[in-house]
Amino acid sequence: MIALQGVSKVYPARREGHTVCALDEITLSVQAQEVFGIVGQSGSGKSTLLRLINHLEAPTEGTVEVAGVDLAQLSLRARRAQRRRIGMIFQDFNLLANKTVFDNIALVLSLEGRRRRSQRDRVMEVLDYVNMADRAHQHPIQLSGGEQQRVAIARALVTDPAVLLCDEPTSALDPQHTDDVVEILSQVRRDLGTTIMLVSHELELVKTLCDRAAILEAGQLAGITEVSAPEARETYASYSERARTYLGPKEEQA
Amino acid sequence: MSQEQGFFQSLSRSIAQYQDEMVASIVETGIMLGASLIAALLVGLPMGTWMYLSRKNGPSPSGGIYAVLNAYVNIVRSVPFLLFVVALIPFTRWLVGTSFGTAAASVPLAFVAVALYARWVEQTLLDVPRRVVDLAHVLGASTFGMVTRFLYPEARSGLVLSLTTVTISLISYSTIMGVVGGGGVGDFAMRYGYQTYETEIMYTAIVIMVVAVMLIQATGTFISRRLDKRIR
Ligand SMILES: Nc1ncnc2c1ncn2[C@@H]1O[C@H](COP(=O)(O)OP(=O)(O)O)[C@@H](O)[C@H]1O
Ligand SMILES: [Mg+2]
Numbered sequence: 001m002i003a004l005q006g007v008s009k010v011y012p013a014r015r016e017g018h019t020v021c022a023l024d025e026i027t028l029s030v031q032a033q034e035v036f037g038i039v040g041q042s043g044s045g046k047s048t049l050l051r052l053i054n055h056l057e058a059p060t061e062g063t064v065e066v067a068g069v070d071l072a073q074l075s076l077r078a079r080r081a082q083r084r085r086i087g088m089i090f091q092d093f094n095l096l097a098n099k100t101v102f103d104n105i106a107l108v109l110s111l112e113g114r115r116r117r118s119q120r121d122r123v124m125e126v127l128d129y130v131n132m133a134d135r136a137h138q139h140p141i142q143l144s145g146g147e148q149q150r151v152a153i154a155r156a157l158v159t160d161p162a163v164l165l166c167d168e169p170t171s172a173l174d175p176q177h178t179d180d181v182v183e184i185l186s187q188v189r190r191d192l193g194t195t196i197m198l199v200s201h202e203l204e205l206v207k208t209l210c211d212r213a214a215i216l217e218a219g220q221l222a223g224i225t226e227v228s229a230p231e232a233r234e235t236y237a238s239y240s241e242r243a244r245t246y247l248g249p250k251e252e253q254a
Numbered sequence: 255m256s257q258e259q260g261f262f263q264s265l266s267r268s269i270a271q272y273q274d275e276m277v278a279s280i281v282e283t284g285i286m287l288g289a290s291l292i293a294a295l296l297v298g299l300p301m302g303t304w305m306y307l308s309r310k311n312g313p314s315p316s317g318g319i320y321a322v323l324n325a326y327v328n329i330v331r332s333v334p335f336l337l338f339v340v341a342l343i344p345f346t347r348w349l350v351g352t353s354f355g356t357a358a359a360s361v362p363l364a365f366v367a368v369a370l371y372a373r374w375v376e377q378t379l380l381d382v383p384r385r386v387v388d389l390a391h392v393l394g395a396s397t398f399g400m401v402t403r404f405l406y407p408e409a410r411s412g413l414v415l416s417l418t419t420v421t422i423s424l425i426s427y428s429t430i431m432g433v434v435g436g437g438g439v440g441d442f443a444m445r446y447g448y449q450t451y452e453t454e455i456m457y458t459a460i461v462i463m464v465v466a467v468m469l470i471q472a473t474g475t476f477i478s479r480r481l482d483k484r485i486r
Contacts, residue, residue, distance in 0.1 A: 080394035097484040139483040
């Protein structure tokens, strides 16, 4: 589904000084419906690798193909259309602050040229999928981080993308909200068969969600591993339950 | 009779006497401001947006375009305004057929309005987080779509506030338009206050301008707050 062939990325020098080689000769491929992790320390090139896949960054060398299409070869217009087949979510959610939840998602359909009337049902459908339908008319500032990320996932899914790119999707969230997001991403892979590429420095998250993971070190591919299934993960209904279990089972009477 | 009473009596007498001219001067200022603000929106907004897009590290960098637009903005803002008005007279005459009167006075004012607002628009758009541009790309927006559906909505409260600031600067610029017969409140104050020593009338005109500026600022701030959903 995704194939990188000898991909390098060199950023021009920010000021005076040396150029940054963010990725060096990366070759890897991701199967359809696979959940593929990318781990590595901060600055190892994870985000750059992800941004090459929807051509937010152009590779300095090598080719990147998604579903057999190399975005670098397309006209601007065709590339824009192709990009909408690739969903993306970010660490900081990246919702437009001045638009409601509903309008944040409807915007994507407007860009596809869908009429206002036919947008409504589809928007509510994806909002329902992430359990945010009742918040459709609120603004992002009124939502918690976890809720904002759920809306961002809905926005990424509204075009039925074949590929979903996730850049540190839980790094700004507390554990309880992380669970919500993990739950939805598992649900996405189960229900929709979306190919997911997940960047994170949190190994636990990658272990929970991914089939395989690439390890990056200073822009180089240090290996690709099969992820072994984690021990049954405890899920908690609430933050207080998680805290109680984690901190110690003995309870004083309140 | 106290001194104070005397002042107010002579004030109301002067106002009654010059009421018509005062109203006419307010209308003249309104026309000059209105025309320049329309120019600011129709030309300054796209120009500032283009500067934002074409600048180095902008979404579609182009050194040439940026240099030209930037030169316009800097030149118009740096030439002393009185000199600029005079220097522009041939163009004004060509454009509106005369170099005298309110319509003619609106021309140099419009040039300034465009330059001031273009710079503000550029700066306001720079305050929009870069990730919004990324998002527009991810969602496959064209450059036009990025500007109208992503940047303007996110920057809208800043765009309103900066238009407010431009309006207020223009009031100040417009006061010298008497030199080309543009009239306006400023010219009115000069004619009656300075030249014929009707001090009360001059202060009345000044008060009118101060109140106008306060109202414009309050309106701008109010609208901008209403548009801003970034804060609860
Ligand atoms: N736009 C850019 N310009 C210059 N250097 C960059 C840019 N983006 C990232 N880099 C550099 O590339 C390297 C990899 O960055 P990144 O892919 O963001 O790493 P990670 O996501 O693993 O933290 C870092 O050294 C970073 O400073
Ligand atoms: Mg990163």
